[in-house]
Amino acid sequence: MDNLVRNEKAALSRKPAPRLKPVLFIVGLVLLATSGMMLFPMLTDIYYGRKDWQAFAASSALTALLGGGCTYSNKESLKAGFTIRQAFMLTPLSWFSVAAVSAMPFFFSDYGSVSGDLANSFFESVSGITTTGATVISGLDKAPQGMLLWRAILQWMGGIGIIATAIAILPALGIGGMQLFRTESSDRSEKAMPRVRQIATVIGVVYLGLTAFAALVYWLAGMPPFEAVAHSMTSISTGGYSTSDGSFGTWSENGIQWFATVFMLSGSVPFVLYVRFIAGDHKALFDRQVKTMLAFVGLAASLLALYLIFSHQYGLEEAFRHAAFNVVSVVTTTGYATTDYSLWGNAAIGLFFGLTFIGGCTGSTSGGIKIFRFEVTAIMLKAHFLRLLYPNGVFPRTYGERLLDDEVIGSVVAFLTVFFLCYAALSIALMALGLDFLTSASGAATALANVGPGLGSIIGPAGNFESLPDAAKWLLSLGMLLGRLELFTVLILFVPRFWRG
Template identity: 30%
Template structure:
């Protein structure tokens, strides 16, 4: 383990977070929240000071391998969450440090699960910081730093592989730094476009910013107690469309910008993603039609919730916990499906499910005809054995973590549906579950140990599991 380079990179993380903490301080200044502004300035100074101390460590080698990539990624997300929780505690908005850490991890991992029973009365600076953590965590803070860090060799791609969602990471252009810039450029552009559309719907500038942050990062922190139930149909449709757009693989947007329309349209994952959404919306609309005033309203709520759940955003336009069993079962299934790889969404990812289905088809063919060669292809390209193996291992680790977490939080005595959907919501970075953690409820009733389990799940889900697991291996920490 090259400890020096890990500390060096963590210093960049702390310095960056120190700069980001100035934005909610400005928001507090605009609303005359002097104490809250002081807390954010103090936290920013603390983060910058710690970053400056870490930066004094000199690394003899700038080479960055996969082991350092996993460790740096995991420690980075733990560190930004701990520092990000400080304003919640110091302002007294969330005095319990475990609750504050839960809220912050939920923000950065774009989960949107909250322990707060009511958010409408929180200071504006705190509301801004909650939603802004979604935007920072959506594309990944390390992806942003990749465009700036002076690393050598294959170092950039090792960091990107450790943080980016999906079974494999593709470079859009030959240089990883340029890829990171392109990804953030697309991310920022889509955020600004949604912000403008929301303003046309007569949403205030502050509310439009928070909504755009939450939608872009597919996060889900609301700033009203009923999430989006009280907003106009226009606002709900805008948010629905952009939630779905942010769940698309960003490689497809790059191909569209390069006018490679045929190649973008050939993506099996994107086609399957939209097909799943269309089928789910159709079934749920028919199932809840009698509950609303006409087809239009039923379709709007069905589309909003399907888009919210499959992209793991977690916004709510209604209390879907009151829907018929079939509709709720479909939403629970979508929690596991998730969005596309290379998007800001969570879940298992559509591409992994496609690979699993293709692998199953291959095995069935070879069971009937042992001599047949049946390669697995995705988008017309041969999928190598390493990608299939990594997908199978990921699913195995996912099932193990889900089962262990489910049993551990069951000690708190909640019913099975609550516990099952709580783990599904946190491990898949969704936010709301059902029953006691439903869209109009919160996670505050769980004990501190149960919340720590779900904090781990949120981080594991956002970082594709392996960076968090390698922290527990003794070999990870041995010097080379």
Template identity: 40%
Template sequence: MDCRAVALPVGRLMVLLSLFMLVPAAADLMVGNPDWVAFAVSALVVGCFGSVVTLAFMKRDNRFGIRETLVLVNATWFAFTFAGALPLYLSGLDLSLTDAVFEAASGLTTTGATVLTGLDHLPPGILLWRSLLQWVGGIGIVVLGIWLLPGLRVGGSQLFAIESSETSAKPYGRIEPFLVRLLLLYGGLTLVCMALYRFAGMTGFQALNHALTTVSSGGFSTSDQSMGQFEGLSVLWVAIVFMLLSGFPFLFMIRVVERRDFREYEQVVFFVGLAATASLAAFAVLHLGASDAPFRELTLSVFHVVSIITTTGYAAGDYLQWGAFATALFFLVTFLGGCSGSTSGGFKAFRMLVLIQLIRSLVNGMCRPHRIAEPRFAGRRLSPSVTEGVLVFALLYVVTFALFALVYAAAGLDVETALSASITALANVGPGVGPVIGPSGTFQSLPDVVKWLLALQMILGRLEIVSGIIILMPDFWLER
């Protein structure tokens, strides 16, 4: 294990993060808010630390293999979480270290859970920093670094596959041409989303923040009411469109734009079908209670389902007030997630399709023992390694959810809050169910130990569980 190979790119990425801190510092300085000092000091501290590490290992002959890749991804996410928490801790919010780390972890993992209240009156720097954390986390910290920092080009395909669960990490032969297209797409979607939000009635600052958190499937807002602060339905439909787009595979959208052949349509159709089915179910429940504004009810139903299934986490009201069926529906939708290779978290449509194909082949084999029934995806036979990987992930997903929920219950949370907190952190969704952490609540009242565990679980979910657990195995550290 070459620790020096990990330290160099982490150092360079910390310098990159310090540059991002200058943006909210400038925003606060422009309006005369003293928090600009917190961001400037944080940028100086993080930048100096990253520079020292970079200079110390720049001329080393480092080895970079799969173990170094996995350690790098984990080290970067944890380092960015603590570095991102620094300006929040030093700001005038008077946050504890626990709350600052929780908020930063929630931002970077695009979870969207928050401990803050009074967002409508917070200074622009804090709001912008939360949005930037989600935008950087949505594209993937290391993915951004692969393109910007030469020291991260080694092992780029592995890094991208780990961060995004993309199944085609080298569609252009080399990773760099694909990442250039990816960043252009990501930036382009952000700009178009911001323009449409502005046209729909948001202020420029609101449009910027919500564009950053919509395209990243993050869900942080500039108000305690989230999207409920806007009266018109046009804002919600802009959000619906871009939340759905952000749930599509990057590669699928790039090939659509380039008018090239693509094979990812199966999981896209499946994902849209799930969202449409759940939206109609939610609309049916909501429409039973009130029938004077069916289009508004349809909009709210589609908006909230898409928000949860893409793991964005926006809310335009307390959808838990729609009844027990709606609460159960939104809780189940929390488990799903978007497509692989997207900004969405969750279980992912690709894995659900693989499981469905595997079950179908097993059932067909039981009905017709002499017939060879192989699971297939996108017209290709699924290799045993793919199906085994999905099965292992499914098992770890359920076990991780259950174990953390048990720990939260042991820490004093009620069953509903414990179950909801565990899945919303693991799937990187944000709001849970129940009066405590539902769409009308926050995570502020939870015990500190629960907040630390939730932050850990958010990062674990963002790293697709396996990438986070594997470094804890003794065999991982043994020299081969």
């Protein structure tokens, strides 16, 4: 597989344009699965006597027709295999297609700002499938249950989708240092396929099991059954959609917020580690990435809690609960909130702005830059400083037990460069639309990092994105897709050489 990737990259400029048929076949299958998922909120609305079931019925039928057409007309296309350039095409096309059809139930509904509004419907759909959690809907406490469930399902599908993308596709494409995590799941040889299916099956079971366990815990702790199920799906997927405008501030009894903190962390752990743990490697969950993330979160939450205590804003338990929950929520890019933390003062605002960029572990449901890229950067800087002090010394750059080659380090540097260039461009574009600096800067950050709420009175934890201009919502939707798909899988499609024969 490694040789195949290198050969494909070397010959990228002289190969003919990639064939679309195999890509459309897979996209068709994904759309058929999405059509099936729409039946759950349809049945939910029927059960609760909500007329929005018709929106889901129509959307499911149209999505099935589109997916069935793509699959049937391209069913013979996979016999020739799947190339690296087709993989580059498949990733953004499948995510965009799901986001587009998933917007239909919002558009056809009769509720709130999404009804009949294309920009709002697409924004809500993209925010859901990318597990960002930014919303344009207010009055969630009175929204139809089917719509609330559909938002949770979107994030749940996006969570398992990004896990599959992160362990099976992105390592093979060598994007942003992800080749460091190449496993059997990114090997497409016949020998590896049984192992690939086994890993995928176990990950699916773990994902479903964690969701069911979270729903049970939320219910036993006092959440109504429907809310418990919806929040379990958006907790494990680190998505952040809630069934209430007050998010988790609505539920503070019986340790619910502490349980949610644990579930957000469980979703930000590489799911391959769960597979290894089940296989008998009981030290797997103490991976370097996980330990770094937990140490960082613990330090940030502790400092914030002490700040809240000494500034006389909360007592001991409340300070640590609010600090731990909201720090974990932002670092894992979930986006829940227990209160409007933008009212905690400038120090807290600065901290949360910085935390927006961090992200969880690779191979998890979290977005952001990811912990491992900061680790690689620290290793690279350490070696550079040592070479300045000892010019003739030899300082190997290792990540765990692996030697970091120049390709991995170059990929990480390229990713960080492109990430902040995109961030700057998106921030400036939002300011050009008339938005203030804090809204623009935090909105661009929360979109690219897939966090959810921004900062300030408009898009902060107590607000939403409904009042933004439509142009800003389209730009932020693009930013969410860019961030979720690790930038390069989308940007490479705009390079003319990619399409040139």
